[in-house]
Amino acid sequence: xxxxxxxxxxxxxxxxxxxxxxxxxxxxxxxxxxxxxxxxxxxxxxxxxxxxxxxxxxxxxxxxxxxxxxxxxxxxxxxxxxxxxxxxxxxxxxxxxxxxxxxxxxxxxxxxxxxxxxxxxxxxxxxxxxxxxxxxxxxxxxxxxxxxxxxxxxxxxxxxxxxxxxxxxxxxxxxxxxxxxxxxxxxxxxxxxxxxxxxxxxxxxxxxxxxxxxxxxxxxxxxxxxxxxxxxxxxxxxxxxxxxxxxxxxxx
Numbered sequence: 039x040x041x042x043x044x045x046x047x048x049x050x051x052x053x054x055x056x057x058x059x060x061x062x063x064x065x066x067x068x069x070x071x072x073x074x075x076x077x078x079x080x081x082x083x084x085x086x087x088x089x090x091x092x093x094x095x096x097x098x099x100x101x102x103x104x105x106x107x108x109x110x111x112x113x114x115x116x117x118x119x120x121x122x123x124x125x126x127x128x129x130x131x132x133x134x135x136x137x138x139x140x141x142x143x144x145x146x147x148x149x150x151x152x153x154x155x156x157x158x159x160x161x162x163x164x165x166x167x168x169x170x171x172x173x174x175x176x177x178x179x180x181x182x183x184x185x186x187x188x189x190x191x192x193x194x195x196x197x198x199x200x201x202x203x204x205x206x207x208x209x210x211x212x213x214x215x216x217x218x219x220x221x222x223x224x225x226x227x228x229x230x231x232x233x234x235x236x237x238x239x240x241x242x243x244x245x246x247x248x249x250x251x252x253x254x255x256x257x258x259x260x261x262x263x264x265x266x267x268x269x270x271x272x273x274x275x276x277x278x279x280x281x282x283x284x285x286x287x288x289x290x
Contacts (some may be wrong), residue, residue, distance in 0.1 A: 042066035043067035043121050049167040052157050054116040059109040064102075068127040070173060071098045071108070072141065074153055076115035077215035080108045082136050090138065094214045095146075097173065098138045099130040104263035106136075116225035120170050127174055142176040145169060170186035189214060193221070194236065196216065202238040207233065231271055242277045244287040245270055255282045 040098045043049055043066055053083040054075075062083075071078070071092065078092040083105035091111070092098050100106055141149065148169060154164040191258045193214060197205060210233070225233050241262040248258040259270040267282070274282045 043123070044114055047192070048170060049121040050157060050162070051119045052116070052119075052204060052212060053119065054114075056114050058115045058117075059108065060111060061106055062105050062107045062209050062265060064105045065121060067130070068124045069100045069119040070101070070122070070127060070170065072118045072120075072149065072169075073215070074117075074118055074149065075213040075215070075261060077111040078108055078112060078115075078117060079111055080106060082106045084135060093216075094140060095141055095189045097141050098136065099127050101131050101134070104135045111215060116153075117203075117262070118166075118169075119150070120166060122170055126170060128175060130232060133236050141192070145172050145176075146192055147199065150195050150199035175214075184194045186224040186228055190218070190225050193225055193233070194229055197233070197236055198240060200246045201237070204263065205233070238273050239277050242270075242273050245274075245282065247276070249282055249285040252286075258282070 064244045064247075071079060071091050073081070073094045073096065075094065077094075079083060079089040080092055080098060081089045082100065090098070124131075130139070152162065152165040152169065155165060180206065193210065194212070196210075197203075207218050207222065211221045222233060225236075226230075229236065231239075240266060245258040245264075249255060253261070255267045255270065259265075259267050262270070264270050265275075269284055274280060274285075278284075
């Protein structure tokens with residue numbers, strides 16, 4: 039099976055499926071593959087490796103005409119694939135058949151934004167073009183020996199993009215393709231605090247902005263994903279040393 043870009047400048051596809059698998063195929067263009075939930079196992083023709091494990095927070099560029107196949111490692115899976123003329127990603131390939139590298143940090147928030155858009159929406163097309171341009175402009179290092187810092191930054195960006203979300207540890211671990219225990223250890227080591235502490239701080243900051251803009255404490259608590267004003271008050275005192283109503287006073 040061969041995908042043909044033809045004369046188009048860019049084609050994007052979001053794949054979200056349980057049990058995803060794609061057999062051997064090639065393209066007439068370069069492909070940028072970005073796992074967004076769960077790990078991918080990719081086998082590349084001529085690489086000399088049975089399979090290459092690609093994680094969220096990493097990117098893989100495959101040159102035109104290079105055969106490859108891919109499959110989700112397990113469970114629910116999601117990835118974004120961008121297809122573009124080979125010249126667009128030559129800086130990554132430099133004559134090689136493929137290259138994997140950490141996602142440039144400035145792309146993490148943009149990718150989190152793109153995750154929430156259907157492929158058919160006009161904003162998705164704009165985001166795809168920007169993702170391609172920013173990737174092409176980056177100077178990609180080889181994958182870090184310690185992938186943990188890249189993964190921790192990707193998790194942090196995901197949390198910051200939606201402070202009100204439930205972000206249960208089991209769901210986060212499944213999204214990023216690692217165990218719950220490994221996720222919590224990596225985040226603590228590289229971000230300097232627990233996921234729970236980060237979420238509480240993000241919610242307090244979001245609620246403080248809402249209260250300063252004139253929202254009541256109860257509506258602000260609900261908008262940042264908390265069940266009660268008393269819960270918000272406890273978090274405020276812990277992280278800001280004051281009651282929530284003081285956020286309104288400070289804005290005056």
